[in-house]
Amino acid sequence: GQNIDQPTEMTATEGAIVQINCTYQTSGFNGLFWYQQHAGEAPTFLSYNVLDGLEEKGRFSSFLSRSKGYSYLLLKELQMKDSASYLCAVSSPSNSGYALNFGKGTSLLVTP
């Protein structure tokens, strides 16, 4: 089975740093993704981790520890436009190839 957990909501101040955690228990692991979804829009890709460690991409970084079943997304220099839902997703092997399952998402509110 798949179990992917994230906090439901977070609030942070413009210009600050926020860390969104994700823990997972899945039957097999092929990689972990983070997606951003603004209200009323489709999700868009942010990052991908398959090996342990930190992947940095501009203001966004993502960390993975496979032994702990743990990842986080770090957002630096927060901007108002970063207010969105952040979705953690795990790719796992399946009968026909692989399947990508999502957590319930973390709604981030950035305040002035």
Add this chain to the structure above:
Amino acid sequence: NAGVTQTPKFQVLKTGQSMTLQCAQDMNHEYMSWYRQDPGMGLRLIHYSVGAGITDQGEVPNGYNVSRSTTEDFPLRLLSAAPSQTSVYFCASGDRGRATNEKLFFGSGTQLSVL
């Protein structure tokens, strides 16, 4: 560049009616999938396909059928709509169906209401 195209954007059905949600991609992606998104439930995988002629069930397949006769198209069929199927539906595609590190591209979504 169209990307992933979903139609319709909005649909209202009566209980028991059938309909097909269309999804087409022009990126020659092997992997295609359908998700539903409900408040507080996140994105849940309904069905997916790693290539033409191959489909598989996700987390919540009951009440939905799919087929993949071409690389471009992956329609989702509701045979007898129920109020529990009221949701926002997203189609997504990715490159190289059996690779695991390819990001998904999402369509703009279909908001479905079943009365």
